Structures are given as structure tokens and as C-alpha cells.
Amino acid sequence: MIPAAFDYVRAEDVRTALTALADGGEDAKVLAGGQSLIPMLRLRLAAPTLLVDVGGVGELRGVRDDGDALVIGSMTTHDELMNDALVREHAPLVAQAAATVADRQVRHVGTFGGSLAHADPAGDLPGVTLALDATFSVMGPGGARDVPASEFFVDYLTTALRPDDLLISVRVPKLPGWRTHYEKFQQAAQAWAVVGVATAVRRSNGTVDEARVALTSMGSTPVRAHTVEAALAGAPATADALAEAAGRAADGTTPMSDGIASADYRSHLARVLTRRALEAATG
Amino acid sequence: MTRISMTVDGVRYDDDVEPRTLLVHHLRNRLGKVGTVVGCDTSNCGSCTVLLSGRSVKSCSLLAVQADGVDITTVEGLAGRDGELHPVQLAFHESHALQCGFCTPGMIMAAVDLLTENPDPSDTEIREGLEGNLCRCTGYQNIVRAVHAAATSMRTSVPSTPEAAGAPAPSMGEEVTT
Numbered sequence: 001m002i003p004a005a006f007d008y009v010r011a012e013d014v015r016t017a018l019t020a021l022a023d024g025g026e027d028a029k030v031l032a033g034g035q036s037l038i039p040m041l042r043l044r045l046a047a048p049t050l051l052v053d054v055g056g057v058g059e060l061r062g063v064r065d066d067g068d069a070l071v072i073g074s075m076t077t078h079d080e081l082m083n084d085a086l087v088r089e090h091a092p093l094v095a096q097a098a099a100t101v102a103d104r105q106v107r108h109v110g111t112f113g114g115s116l117a118h119a120d121p122a123g124d125l126p127g128v129t130l131a132l133d134a135t136f137s138v139m140g141p142g143g144a145r146d147v148p149a150s151e152f153f154v155d156y157l158t159t160a161l162r163p164d165d166l167l168i169s170v171r172v173p174k175l176p177g178w179r180t181h182y183e184k185f186q187q188a189a190q191a192w193a194v195v196g197v198a199t200a201v202r203r204s205n206g207t208v209d210e211a212r213v214a215l216t217s218m219g220s221t222p223v224r225a226h227t228v229e230a231a232l233a234g235a236p237a238t239a240d241a242l243a244e245a246a247g248r249a250a251d252g253t254t255p256m257s258d259g260i261a262s263a264d265y266r267s268h269l270a271r272v273l274t275r276r277a278l279e280a281a282t283g
Numbered sequence: 284m285t286r287i288s289m290t291v292d293g294v295r296y297d298d299d300v301e302p303r304t305l306l307v308h309h310l311r312n313r314l315g316k317v318g319t320v321v322g323c324d325t326s327n328c329g330s331c332t333v334l335l336s337g338r339s340v341k342s343c344s345l346l347a348v349q350a351d352g353v354d355i356t357t358v359e360g361l362a363g364r365d366g367e368l369h370p371v372q373l374a375f376h377e378s379h380a381l382q383c384g385f386c387t388p389g390m391i392m393a394a395v396d397l398l399t400e401n402p403d404p405s406d407t408e409i410r411e412g413l414e415g416n417l418c419r420c421t422g423y424q425n426i427v428r429a430v431h432a433a434a435t436s437m438r439t440s441v442p443s444t445p446e447a448a449g450a451p452a453p454s455m456g457e458e459v460t461t
Contacts, residue, residue: 001324002303002305002308003303003305004303005301005302005303006302006303007302008285008302008348010285010348010351031346031349034344034345034346034349035326035344038305038326038344038345038346039325039326039344041303042305042324042343043325051302053348053349055349079338102415103329103414103415103416104339104393104396104397104412104414104415105329105332105339105340105341105344105393105415106326106341106344106415108335108338108339108340109335109340109344109345190327191414
């Protein structure tokens with residue numbers, strides 16, 4: 001199938017991209033890797049009047065060590081995230097989840113920022129940024145601003161980005177002393193998460209000091225399982241305590257029923273996968 | 284229309300394209316590279332896989348304008364100039380790694396990319412490495428065997444040409460404007 005016609009601007013840098021977006025109005029759209037957008041264009045589920053291609057904007061690509069955090073450029077590909085030495089050392093949850101995104105071909109082109117801005121509730125990386133309390137660096141006509149992950153994902157395919165905003169980079173805290181794990185359940189033939197669970201756990205001796213749990217595909221945005229987190233704070237790091245806390249993973253969530261799984265089954269998966277993810281991040 | 288320039292299988296092409304043109308349609312309809320096929324048109328099947336700067340991509344999920352200035356290798360560019368098959372092509376032939384053959388161009392390109400990164404993959408690594416390619420005849424057993432065979436032959440033989448090592452064919456200095 002063939003996308004509807006649109007105008008096209010190849011941005012040379014962030015400034016020209018922002019100008020093009022501002023001129024393009026509300027039906028202008030950023031083209032990152034295009035691995036979510038182009039399938040939607042092809043099916044004519046989206047019909048922007050203008051695409052601003054930031055594929056050639058070098059300043060949006062790459063990973064930088066910024067002391068207590070990594071700054072990951074929005075155009076860094078999933079393949080680069082998986083293989084980047086800084087990401088593997090300081091944000092292994094990002095590398096682990098990126099490796100589960102789609103397939104090799106898509107990971108070679110699809111980008112971190114693109115998948116975050118697309119905000120598919122079944123996407124793997126939104127939940128990961130939520131679990132890591134990442135901060136999104138956004139540039140718009142009014143200048144730069146920072147948006148915490150907890151405020152970035154607004155609704156199904158909807159973020160705090162305005163039509164003339166560009167996601168520049170994501171600041172991911174290093175979390176020394178924490179262990180992390182991404183647990184994902186997917187159909188054999190495709191890599192969308194039926195449910196995914198991103199966890200980060202800080203423990204001392206036999207006690208969980210702090211745990212964070214973010215769920216993929218359990219609502220119209222990724223969500224933190226706050227009840228599980230509260231149950232784990234100060235709890236013994238035993239299999240029983242982890243299992244009991246994980247049993248509350250679906251509390252307060254609003255999972256979809258679709259052709260792949262019912263809402264009840266997703267709730268079941270959330271509980272089971274949360275237990276597995278916590279065991280992996282605690283063991 | 285947007286002016287793009289790309290090198291495909293060693294030949295440079297300069298073209299004006301509509302921005303909405305998918306790379307696979309550009310390759311097939313404009314450049315005549317019909318060895319690259321459209322299977323599912325939904326990004327799932329991988330039949331349209333080509334190498335972009337040496338890395339596998341699904342050409343149905345890229346716009347032609349995104350490949351501006353880039354080196355592309357399609358299945359038609361793998362064989363040596365004398366027609367000698369690439370080790371992966373040869374292994375698919377010898378291991379009978381195809382039934383209807385529709386997925387084969389994409390499978391071969393994905394396998395070339397996989398072996399570039401991992402010259403000695405396990406069965407699991409091959410299956411996971413080819414997860415973006417579907418064979419609707421479900422002929423996966425022989426595909427995995429073929430990738431093993433190709434890996435062995437590529438590790439043990441010194442390639443006689445850069446093409447045989449899986450590298451994109453060098454430009455032959457030709458230039459085509461369509």
C-alpha cells in the first residue's frame with residue numbers, strides 16, 4: 001500500500017527541524033526512524049501534511065555520560081542502545097528492553113526517541129523510562145524544557161509533546177547499587193508485548209529498600225504499579241514476600257481486551273511477570 | 284519531488300521521487316531491482332529485506348528519501364561479477380532452504396547481516412536473528428541448516444572477492460539517472 005501524499009523536509013539540524021515543524025502547523029509530524037510511523041502511513045491510519053525528517057541530524061544521536069546520568073540522544077537506534085558500552089554498564093534495563101524490540105531489521109532503524117514519542121502502550125521502552133524515572137529533554141518554539149517520564153505519557157499514542165516540539169534526548173539516572181530486569185511476554189510470531197514488566201530494585205542485606213515496577217500494555221499508557229512498590233518498601237527479599245507483592249500488580253490497571261489477549265489474561269500475566277521480574281532483579 | 288542519490292548493488296542512481304515512495308517500490312519499480320519482493324506489506328514478513336550501509340532493513344518500512352546518500356545491497360548484488368554465488372546463496376541452494384522461495388531474498392539478506400555480526404551463531408541465535416523473516420512454507424529447519432553451512436564456509440574460506448565476504452559491492456563507477 002502507498003501512503004497519502006505529504007510534503008517532506010530533510011532537517012539539517014535541530015533549529016531547521018523546529019522551524020519546519022512550526023511552519024507546518026498541527027498536521028506536521030517528525031520522522032525519526034519511521035518504524036512505527038511508516039506502517040501507519042502505509043495503512044493510511046495517519047495522514048500528516050508534512051514530514052520533518054530528523055534522520056540526518058547528528059546532534060540527536062549517541063549516548064553521553066553526564067555524571068550521575070546518561071543522556072541518550074533521541075535518534076539513537078535500538079541496535080545502538082543494545083550494544084552501547086555506557087548503556088550496558090549504567091542503564092542495562094534500557095539495553096535489555098531494546099534487545100526485545102521487534103526484530104533486527106527494525107532495531108537497525110527504529111529509534112529510542114521515536115518509540116517514546118510514538119507512545120504505543122505495548123511499546124517496550126516507555127515503561128522502562130517510567131521505571132527509571134527518566135527525564136525527557138524537549139525543544140519547542142518557546143525554548144527547551146524537561147518533562148519527567150511520569151508526565152510524558154498522556155494517553156494512547158499521546159504524549160506531552162506538542163506538534164511543534166522535538167524530543168532531543170532522554171536523561172536516564174544511573175542507579176548505582178540497583179538491579180534491574182525487563183520481563184516480557186510476546187506472541188511467537190511478533191514482538192509486541194502482550195504484557196511487559198520493567199523493574200528496578202535496591203536492596204541491602206535481606207531487605208528490599210526500594211523497588212520500582214512499570215507495566216507495559218496494562219492501560220492506555222505505561223503505568224507504575226504503585227501498590228506493588230509500596231508493599232515491597234522495607235519488605236524481606238524473600239520469594240514469598242516478592243510473590244505476595246506481585247499479586248497486586250494488576251490493581252488499579254485498565255488493560256485492553258483485544259484479539260491477542262483478554263483483559264483478565266493480561267492481569268494474570270502482569271502478576272506472574274512482575275513476580276518473575278522481581279525475582280530476577282532481587283536474586 | 285525530492286532529489287535522491289543512492290548506490291544500489293554498486294551502481295549509483297540519481298532520481299526525483301515523491302517523498303511518499305517506499306524504498307521497496309523505488310527499488311522495484313524505478314530501478315528494476317525486482318529480486319527484492321513485497322510480501323506482507325505490514326512490516327512483519329521481512330521478504331523485502333535489503334542491506335542499508337551493510338545492515339539489514341525492511342525496505343517496505345523506509346521511504347526512498349530516507350536512503351538518500353546511502354549504499355544499498357539487494358539480493359541481486361550478492362553474487363560475484365562472474366556470477367559466483369555468495370556463500371549464503373550457495374548454502375540456501377545446497378541445503379534446499381526454500382520451498383516456494385518467496386521469502387528467500389529476504390531470508391538471505393537477513394542471514395548475511397546476521398553472519399556479519401555473529402560469524403558462528405548457534406541454532407537459537409540463528410532463529411532469533413531471523414525472527415524478522417517469516418517463511419509461510421514453514422521451511423525453517425533447512426533455513427537454519429543453510430545458515431550454519433554458510434557460516435562454516437565463510438569462516439573457513441578466504442573470500443576471493445569483497446562481495447563474497449558479505450560486504451556491499453564496491454561502486455563500479457557507473458552512474459544512472461532514471
